[in-house]
Amino acid sequence: MKYSIGVAVVLLAALLTALSGAVNEYFFYAAFVVLQFMVLATAWNILGGYAGYVNFGTAAFFAIGSYTAVVLFKWLGAPLAVQIAAAAAVSGLLGFGVGLLTLRLRGIFFAIATVAIIFIMETVMMNWRYVGGATGLQLLRPDVLQPFASYTRMLFFVMALLAVMAVSVARYVQISWIGRGLRAIRDSEEAAECSGVPTLKLKLFACTVSGALMGAAGAPMPMYLSFIEPASSFSLNYSVSALAMPMIGGTVHWLGPVIGALLLGSIQQIVTVTISGEINVLVIGVLLVLFVVFAPDGVLGLFKKLWPRRS
Amino acid sequence: MAAPLLKVQGVSKHFGGFTALSEVSIAITPGERFGLIGPNGSGKTTLINCISGSLRHDSGSIEFQGQEISGLPAYRRTRKGIARSFQIPRPFRSMSVLENLLVPYEYVVHLKQSDAEQQAMEILRRIGLADKAHAPASQLSQVELRKLELARAMAAKPRLLISDEAMAGLSGSEVDEVLKILFSLNAEGITIIMIEHIMQAVMRFSQRVVCLDAGKIICEGAPAAIVADPGVQRAYLGA
Numbered sequence: 001m002k003y004s005i006g007v008a009v010v011l012l013a014a015l016l017t018a019l020s021g022a023v024n025e026y027f028f029y030a031a032f033v034v035l036q037f038m039v040l041a042t043a044w045n046i047l048g049g050y051a052g053y054v055n056f057g058t059a060a061f062f063a064i065g066s067y068t069a070v071v072l073f074k075w076l077g078a079p080l081a082v083q084i085a086a087a088a089a090v091s092g093l094l095g096f097g098v099g100l101l102t103l104r105l106r107g108i109f110f111a112i113a114t115v116a117i118i119f120i121m122e123t124v125m126m127n128w129r130y131v132g133g134a135t136g137l138q139l140l141r142p143d144v145l146q147p148f149a150s151y152t153r154m155l156f157f158v159m160a161l162l163a164v165m166a167v168s169v170a171r172y173v174q175i176s177w178i179g180r181g182l183r184a185i186r187d188s189e190e191a192a193e194c195s196g197v198p199t200l201k202l203k204l205f206a207c208t209v210s211g212a213l214m215g216a217a218g219a220p221m222p223m224y225l226s227f228i229e230p231a232s233s234f235s236l237n238y239s240v241s242a243l244a245m246p247m248i249g250g251t252v253h254w255l256g257p258v259i260g261a262l263l264l265g266s267i268q269q270i271v272t273v274t275i276s277g278e279i280n281v282l283v284i285g286v287l288l289v290l291f292v293v294f295a296p297d298g299v300l301g302l303f304k305k306l307w308p309r310r311s
Numbered sequence: 312m313a314a315p316l317l318k319v320q321g322v323s324k325h326f327g328g329f330t331a332l333s334e335v336s337i338a339i340t341p342g343e344r345f346g347l348i349g350p351n352g353s354g355k356t357t358l359i360n361c362i363s364g365s366l367r368h369d370s371g372s373i374e375f376q377g378q379e380i381s382g383l384p385a386y387r388r389t390r391k392g393i394a395r396s397f398q399i400p401r402p403f404r405s406m407s408v409l410e411n412l413l414v415p416y417e418y419v420v421h422l423k424q425s426d427a428e429q430q431a432m433e434i435l436r437r438i439g440l441a442d443k444a445h446a447p448a449s450q451l452s453q454v455e456l457r458k459l460e461l462a463r464a465m466a467a468k469p470r471l472l473i474s475d476e477a478m479a480g481l482s483g484s485e486v487d488e489v490l491k492i493l494f495s496l497n498a499e500g501i502t503i504i505m506i507e508h509i510m511q512a513v514m515r516f517s518q519r520v521v522c523l524d525a526g527k528i529i530c531e532g533a534p535a536a537i538v539a540d541p542g543v544q545r546a547y548l549g550a
Contacts, residue, residue, distance in 0.1 A: 193365070194394070196419035198384070
């Protein structure tokens with residue numbers, strides 16, 4: 001109940017901001033990216049945080065979402081909502097397939113296998129002429145929908161909607177029986193199995209949901225850039241950020257990735273504008289090291305330590 | 312004799328060139344208290360892993376309540392009524408002690424959260440962990456972890472409970488406590504396989520004992536006969 005009121009307030013605030021003439025257009029460019037990372041971090045956390053299966057393949061799921069959107073746009077001129085839904089379906093399917101192939105691997109072996117997915121998918125897209133191959137494809141944005149004044153403002157609101165949806169899904173997974181099963185898997189897979197937890201099924205479920213959300217996050221990207229090309233779509237930065245943000249925020253609670261994305265995403269945007277885009281990666285690296293060493297349970301863990309009674 | 316609850320027939324398991332189990336056959340009747348002994352590395356835990364589904368055996372068959380279960384994943388076997396404790400405790404460290412028991416209640420017994428918590432508390436009281444119910448499992452001592460292993464297995468409401476060295480490291484009075492619990496579970500109709508190095512405990516508890524050595528059954532019979540068996544003495548003491 002409290003949660004749904006919170007959701008309503010956040011969405012209303014996002015909508016009002018998007019419609020307000022007082023807010024600088026650049027804000028929406030930057031906020032879109034932060035929200036996109038919120039979706040990615042939240043999605044990553046479902047498998048990586050709850051179940052402890054570290055996925056380095058975020059970029060692959062994200063980019064496949066983008067490419068699905070492009071194909072639908074070019075082929076049928078499909079509207080954005082359809083692109084997002086289809087991207088979620090395709091990336092979810094990819095998650096299921098990848099899960100079937102790799103989820104029997106544990107620990108580092110699973111992580112390595114997921115890196116491979118990026119290279120495979122990137123190679124495929126590079127050699128697919130229809131979506132522009134290695135040089136990429138310029139896209140013409142359709143007209144903006146009412147009541148939004150610009151396309152970027154609309155995309156900002158769409159991404160806010162996706163972020164809320166992603167967080168709600170993650171929250172549901174966490175507090176339902178699925179969440180306890182995933183935690184049991186992270187703690188001891190063998191004991192989980194012997195306590196009646198269908199570990200492979202739960203992992204497949206988590207991988208599918210996680211992949212679908214990542215794909216949905218990638219779908220609006222081509223329209224945001226009016227362009228798509230493989231190298232930046234499959235950038236390892238997506239994988240690293242999606243992993244770093246929950247680590248920094250805290251992986252055990254749905255709030256963790258949200259905090260991490262807001263914190264790290266905002267810092268990145270500020271650093272990009274004030275210093276340079278290259279420093280971005282350094283920021284992630286330094287923060288990640290600091291947190292792993294000094295606050296392994298993230299911002300949430302720090303709070304818990306400082307105010308133990310509230311947990 | 313009643314139809315066996317668990318029938319292991321000709322089960323073999325190899326790890327590379329090493330034969331951990333060769334042609335092991337045992338039949339356990341419903342309600343039996345069964346002891347499994349043998350020196351370290353004789354294949355006791357491997358056999359348990361094959362029965363509970365943590366490992367797949369290479370050949371032979373395992374039937375539970377007249378049904379072949381060899382192909383089933385471990386969680387399905389647990390749902391059919393085979394629960395086990397682990398020799399090296401594998402607690403769910405990120406959860407409280409109570410939550411550890413809620414996992415099997417949620418996934419095997421399918422109880423409502425409130426009922427599950429009530430019954431889980433009951434088990435914790437019985438095993439002597441009630442005051443630790445809300446403590447994180449990561450803070451338990453070795454002895455408490457062993458009790459938690461047993462408690463979690465009990466929470467799965469098994470027909471067959473496999474206790475893999477639940478008493479190692481326990482003091483004499485604690486061994487008596489755990490034995491009392493196992494006896495009372497058995498009185499409720501639960502069949503129990505006990506793996507134990509503490510001889511006086513196995514011998515007191517079991518109606519029938521099997522001794523494994525190098526993956527083979529070398530002796531089977533009543534506790535007294537086992538202790539007197541020269542083969543068993545050779546396996547343990549060397550000849």
